[in-house]
Amino acid sequence: MIVLKDIKKRYQMGDQSIDALRGASLVIKEGEFISIMGPSGSGKSTLMNIIGCLDRPTSGSYKFDNKEVSQLNDDELASIRNEKIGFIFQSFNLLPRFTAIKNVELPLIYSRVSSNEWHKTALDAMKSVGLENRLNHKPSELSGGQQQRVAIARALVNNPSIILADEPTGNLDSKSGEQIMKILQGLNEDKGVTIILVTHEPNIAQFSKRIIHIKDGAVIKDEKVTNNRK
Amino acid sequence: MNINETFKVSLEALLANKIRSSLTMLGVIIGVTAVILLVSVGEGARLYIETELTGLGSNLLIVTPGKVDTRGSFRPHSVGAIRKLSYDDALFIKRRSQYLKEAVPVILGTANLKYKNLSRDITVIGLTPEYLQLRILKIESGSFVTQVDVDTKKKVIVLGRTAKRELFGNENALGKLVTVGESRYRVVGIMSKKGVSLGFDFDDVVFIPVTSAGELFDTDKLFEIITSVKNPENLDKAIAEIKELLIKRHSNKEDFTITSQSDILSTMQTILTIMTGVLAGIAGISLVVGGIGIMNIMLVSVRERTREIGIRKAVGAKHKDILIQFLIESITLSVVGGIIGIIIGAGSSVVIPFFLPFYLPTEVTLWSVLLAFFFSAAVGIFFGIYPARKASLLDPIESLRYE
Ligand SMILES: Nc1ncnc2c1ncn2[C@@H]1O[C@H](COP(=O)(O)OP(=O)(O)OP(=O)(O)O)[C@@H](O)[C@H]1O
Ligand SMILES: [Mg+2]
Numbered sequence: 001m002i003v004l005k006d007i008k009k010r011y012q013m014g015d016q017s018i019d020a021l022r023g024a025s026l027v028i029k030e031g032e033f034i035s036i037m038g039p040s041g042s043g044k045s046t047l048m049n050i051i052g053c054l055d056r057p058t059s060g061s062y063k064f065d066n067k068e069v070s071q072l073n074d075d076e077l078a079s080i081r082n083e084k085i086g087f088i089f090q091s092f093n094l095l096p097r098f099t100a101i102k103n104v105e106l107p108l109i110y111s112r113v114s115s116n117e118w119h120k121t122a123l124d125a126m127k128s129v130g131l132e133n134r135l136n137h138k139p140s141e142l143s144g145g146q147q148q149r150v151a152i153a154r155a156l157v158n159n160p161s162i163i164l165a166d167e168p169t170g171n172l173d174s175k176s177g178e179q180i181m182k183i184l185q186g187l188n189e190d191k192g193v194t195i196i197l198v199t200h201e202p203n204i205a206q207f208s209k210r211i212i213h214i215k216d217g218a219v220i221k222d223e224k225v226t227n228n229r230k
Numbered sequence: 231m232n233i234n235e236t237f238k239v240s241l242e243a244l245l246a247n248k249i250r251s252s253l254t255m256l257g258v259i260i261g262v263t264a265v266i267l268l269v270s271v272g273e274g275a276r277l278y279i280e281t282e283l284t285g286l287g288s289n290l291l292i293v294t295p296g297k298v299d300t301r302g303s304f305r306p307h308s309v310g311a312i313r314k315l316s317y318d319d320a321l322f323i324k325r326r327s328q329y330l331k332e333a334v335p336v337i338l339g340t341a342n343l344k345y346k347n348l349s350r351d352i353t354v355i356g357l358t359p360e361y362l363q364l365r366i367l368k369i370e371s372g373s374f375v376t377q378v379d380v381d382t383k384k385k386v387i388v389l390g391r392t393a394k395r396e397l398f399g400n401e402n403a404l405g406k407l408v409t410v411g412e413s414r415y416r417v418v419g420i421m422s423k424k425g426v427s428l429g430f431d432f433d434d435v436v437f438i439p440v441t442s443a444g445e446l447f448d449t450d451k452l453f454e455i456i457t458s459v460k461n462p463e464n465l466d467k468a469i470a471e472i473k474e475l476l477i478k479r480h481s482n483k484e485d486f487t488i489t490s491q492s493d494i495l496s497t498m499q500t501i502l503t504i505m506t507g508v509l510a511g512i513a514g515i516s517l518v519v520g521g522i523g524i525m526n527i528m529l530v531s532v533r534e535r536t537r538e539i540g541i542r543k544a545v546g547a548k549h550k551d552i553l554i555q556f557l558i559e560s561i562t563l564s565v566v567g568g569i570i571g572i573i574i575g576a577g578s579s580v581v582i583p584f585f586l587p588f589y590l591p592t593e594v595t596l597w598s599v600l601l602a603f604f605f606s607a608a609v610g611i612f613f614g615i616y617p618a619r620k621a622s623l624l625d626p627i628e629s630l631r632y633e
Contacts, residue, residue, distance in 0.1 A: 054544060054626050075548045082546020093541050093630060097246055107545040109235045154545065 002028040002051060002162075002194075007060035009046050009217070020046040021057070022217035030161065033188045033195045035205035038214035044198045045166055047214065051196065052085050052164045053077040065161075082110050086155025088165035088197075092147045094139040094154075101126060101135040104153045111158055125153035129183055145176030152183055156193070163187065165197040169204055181207040185230070203229070236551070240558040243531070254527045255567035258609065261517030262571025262602045263578070268513045269598035270579035272506025274591035279498045282427045283491055287364045289462045290491040291330075291469060293323075293455040293476070297485055314451035315486060317440060323457065323475050329468035331460045332360040337443040338453035343436060344409040345397040352393055353435045354410065356443020364458050367432065372404045372419030375439050379418075383441040387415035391433040394420050410438070411446050465490055510598070514605065521564065521609035528560050528617035532624075539621055540629025553622040560614025561607060568606030572599055 009021040020043045028034060036044050049055040050062060053069060054077075062070040069080065081087075086107075094103045104122040113121060126132050129149040139147050148168060155163050165184065169177030185207050187193045197208065205211050206229045213221035244251045295315045320335035327333070337356035342349055361367075362374050372388070379386050387408060394403050403417045415438065424432035444450055459468045469488050477484050532539070539552055576599065579592040 049627055052544075054630075078543065078546050078548045081544060087544050089630070093537070093544070095538055095541060097242070106542070109232070109239075110542070110546040110548070110551060115232055115235065158546075 001030055001063075001065055002026070003061075003063040004047075004051070005061040005063075007047070007050060007057045007062060009043070009050065009055075010058045020217055021050075023060070024214070024217065024219055026212065026219060026222075028194065028196065030194055031188070031192045032210060033185070033208040034197070035208040035211045036196065036198045036214060037200065037202075037205055037211055042214045043217040044214055046217075048164050048166050048196070048198055051162075052087060053080045054087075078110075082107060083158060084161050086158065086160040086163040088148070088151050088155050088163065088168045090167040090170040092139070092144075092151050092171075094147055094150055096139050099136045099138055100131065100142065100150045100153075103139070103150055104157050106154060107158045113158075122153070122157055125157040126150075128156070129153045143176070144172050145179060148172060148176070148180055149183065152180070156187060160193065162194040162196065165195065167198050167200065169199065169201065177201075177204060181229075233554075236555055236558055240555055240562060243535075244559055244562060247531075250527060251563060254523050254563050255570070257520030257523035258517065258564050258567030258606055259520075259571040259574065261513065261520040262568045262606055263575040264513035264516050265510055265602045265605070266572055266575025266594065266598055267579055267582075267592075268509035269506055269601075270576070270592040270594045271590065272502060272509050273595050273598070274579075274593040276499060276502040276506065277593050278591040279502065280495065283495050283498070285366060286427055286491070287366050287456075287458070288491060289459045289465070290364060291457045291459060291465070291472065292489045292491070293319075293457065293472060294453075294487050294489065295451065295485065297487055315455060316450055316452060317444065319476060319479060320452065320455045322479060323455070323472055326475055327457075327468070327471055329459055329461070329464045329471055331458045332364060333455055333457040334358050334361045334364060335440045335452045336361070336454045336456060337440055337447060337449065337451075339443065339447040341411045341446060342409075343393065343397065345406065348397050349409075350396065354443060354446065355435055355437050356440040356446070357437055358440055360458075361437070361456065364456055365432075367424055368422035370420045370422040372417070374419050375437055380439040380441050383445060384439060385413055385415045385442055386418045386438065388419040388421060388437040389417060390421050390431075390435045390437075391423050392431065393434060393436050410436070413446065415442075465492065510601075517602075517605060517609060520567065520606075521613040524560050524563050524610060525613035525617060527563075528556060528614055529620070531559070532556065532617050532621040535621075536624060536629045536632040539624050540626050540632065543624070543626035544630060549622045551622075552624075553618045556618035556621045557611065557614050560618065561610035564606045564610025564614075565603075568603050571606070572602055575602070 004024060004026040007021050007024045008019065011018045011020055024043070024047060036047065038044050050057050057070050060070065061068060064080065064084070069077070095106070101119070101122050104125050105118045108118045108121060123132065123135070126135060129152050131146060131149050131153065134142060134146060139150070142150065163184070169180055172180065181204060184195050184197070188195045195208070199205050206225060209225050209228055211223050211225060212219055293315065317335045320333045324330060324333035334357055339354050340351055341354045343352045357375060358380050359375055359377055362369070374388055375386060378384070387410065389403060397403070397408065403420060406417050407414045408417060421433070438446070457472065459465055469490065472488055473484065476486055542552065576594045579594050583590045583592055
């Protein structure tokens, strides 16, 4: 359960300051599947980073599972990211020197999972995105869609309660994009993982159950999606 | 993050840039090699001096005419003393001292040595029989100068190896007559090989009774009196005693100098220890330069891998995970470089002397190996900590955005 109250984020650049978020409030329950939409520069990524504990708000309250996290230190945030949150990025962000399976193992090496279970756990994650026959490929030897599926496997390998995806289909053709969305949808429906994604494409947003519209750093519209895409 | 995995990650990163890693290591290798090599040369010189001096006899006190104030300095070369040291002085201190075992009067000079039509100038040492034992010399054939020879001023001569070889070749020299200066001396003994000790060639000399030498050089001034102490613990007491005895005999003037072998030894040791330290220090500078190379490369590496750091942080790496990962890289570079340097340095210390046209004593010491090892590890930590810290403090979002 995520409760954001009056979250503000101000970037200081020299004597100029930019308000990326100006009092965003939002409640997200477990098992939701949410899309965040809005014009470029409206603060979607900033909001995602705060929800994902990669960044702290300038002011406001952020409760994650009833725990105030807006003031935690870097290492405490790192633990939450490791145990509770999985990230999927528009540009995949895989380590180019590592094979797919090694990339998927990455969150495990920073976790409490013992090293002799890493491979098996990562293998299961690779299977769940249908890439069990691409284990030893480097990212450069995979298609964009495959790379994003590796990224999904990495995001879910630690059994997070939330997966955050910032424009996960932005770099993909529509077919691969849909494939990705179906995987995310499956995770949400079968495992009850909360999914929050940012997208510019309305037909991608249709996979989710709820769409939040953001403009100028604040939530301007919050709508339920009836009969979403399957 | 578990330490095995950290090691693996660090090593993989180093292996991914083999040439760069090797070049960086080269800086440390050169530094450590230099430390080991130079220290082993310094240490070799120290040990050489030590064995040479003990080879000249230990427990020795040497009385030379003339006063030199600095204690523990080298023997004064000038014999221009106000008051001479005499044969009787030597007899006197030997008779009256309770700490001395022997006191050998020595007259030193150069004279022309001739046999048949061969002749050459040679160092002549006039002495008493005990000289043999004090200087740890050995007779090869015949006999040494005896007390009777000394007492009767007999014209007998004992030849060093070189003198014998050059004058007689393979011919038997014992019993032959040679001309020293104007007098004829009978060869009674040939010395065993002793070799060069601290620049003095003990093979290229001849020995005659001190009394005969006095006559030969027309002098009663001794070059020195070599004394040996019964018990090395009483060295200082013996010095005081000799002083007292001689001052009395020399109308209350201290116009002589007493030098102990251990004084010379400790002076030499000090000089060479300082020299070794200076050499190690100079070599240490190149090790520091190697360390700067590591720092430089690590900074480049952190910059190149900014995105990797961002990704690791996004999936849960903590400060110390990143810090340790980069620190292990720099320490690995310096320690592996250090070990290779130790092997090359120690190896060349042993091998290089064989290929040199002159004698270079070297001695690889455990302390220099340990010092080089820990110093190189310390260099890795010292110069690695800044880049590693920089990496660990990177902001995850900015790192993920870094191109
Ligand atoms: N590190 C930063 N320093 C300064 N300003 C920033 C920083 N990050 C974001 N901003 C500013 O904050 C505002 C919101 O940025 P954000 O990346 O959240 O937008 P967005 O909604 O994700 O846009 P897009 O759809 O283009 O990705 C922008 O005006 C941006 O310029
Ligand atoms: Mg964005």
